Amino acid sequence: MRSFHALAGLLTTTGVLHFATPRPFDALVPRSLPGGPRTWTYLSGAAELAVAAAVAHPRTRRLGGLAAAGLFAAVFPANVKMAVDWRHASPARRAVAYGRLPLQVPLVLWGLRVASSAK
Template identity: 35%
Template sequence: MNKNFWAIFIGIMFLLAGINHFVMPGFYLQIMPPYLPFPMALIYLSGLAEIICGALFIPKQSRRMGAWLIILLLIAVFPANIQMSIDEYQNGGWLFYGSVLRLPLQFLFIWWSYKFTK
């Protein structure tokens, strides 16, 4: 599979993840760090950001910009992923292990996106 396939794959993945913020906002509300204001607005804003990043990542002409925006987005939402791990650990939730695995995946996606900035 070539680089273009993976770029389209990443773009679609982010598009679907962004749409999910609007379909299942309650899930994201549960992992929102409690110190952040206006959690629902942030959920919808981050969903919109994921949709925009995914859409920019698909065409070759805007892929570089999309890659940089995905990197920034992944850094911005990292606290929510940490909060999810903390909450799942404290609650003994079954999602704890998945949430811990998700943390290094963020860095993998950052690295993967960075490869498309050149």
């Protein structure tokens, strides 16, 4: 499978999940953001779906890859919030929360790689 297909699939899956099961995503929204968490959950889900579409289409793939990298960087504060909120959770939950933090780096690089390989 081509890298851009996998990236578009990942973004589509997570984007749909923001709408299908929004509650877990609501809990990740930093309190410092204005408005309600559900609004941010839906906005980020819509952004993921839009970026997935851009990555999937050859004419917008470069922009989509750059947008994916930016999106992955932008959600880092939510992952930090999760790590802080779950610092007293079970070891398995802490491992998930802490594991998401360094995972953002390869995700950003993946978006950049898709952008640079676009024709």
